[in-house]
Amino acid sequence: MKNQSITDSHLRSLEEILRKQRAEILTNGKTLRLDFNIDKNELLDEVDMAIADIERGMKMRLGNRESLYFRKVEEALLRMKNGTYGQCLQCGGSIGVKRLEARPTAELCIDCKESAEKAEALNAEGRKHKSLGELVNFKA
Numbered sequence: 001m002k003n004q005s006i007t008d009s010h011l012r013s014l015e016e017i018l019r020k021q022r023a024e025i026l027t028n029g030k031t032l033r034l035d036f037n038i039d040k041n042e043l044l045d046e047v048d049m050a051i052a053d054i055e056r057g058m059k060m061r062l063g064n065r066e067s068l069y070f071r072k073v074e075e076a077l078l079r080m081k082n083g084t085y086g087q088c089l090q091c092g093g094s095i096g097v098k099r100l101e102a103r104p105t106a107e108l109c110i111d112c113k114e115s116a117e118k119a120e121a122l123n124a125e126g127r128k129h130k131s132l133g134e135l136v137n138f139k140a
């Protein structure tokens with residue numbers, strides 16, 4: 001399905017954001033600070049590296065949160081390369097430019113994201129009640 005709502009210039013600016021975030025993680029590890037002194041040619045080459053290779057290295061240097069986010073950035077860049085960027089992974093619909101600008105790594109459209117979050121919240125709620133119950137039992 002061709003995504004009509006996202007233009008080439010949008011794609012380019014989003015790609016730029018993703019590449020910067022990617023470079024930040026790569027160069028700074030745990031400190032996510034902006035660094036504009038990045039060699040762009042070097043970054044282009046890095047995109048072609050196998051994700052598995054990068055991840056192996058990342059796991060050694062970064063915490064789980066960073067390597068998870070790095071993976072999301074990497075996958076978003078790959079989707080741009082494949083021409084599937086901006087499509088919801090679940091329903092195939094358009095994610096929408098506004099949402100992508102707010103969150104360039106978005107994988108789901110807002111509808112799918114909301115239902116995923118609802119399901120997640122229900123799970124979390126279930127866990128919370130369970131642990132609360134344990135706490136009450138402990139106090140009693």
Ligand SMILES: [Zn+2]
Pocket residue numbers: 088089090091092093108109110111112113
């Ligand atoms: Zn969707």
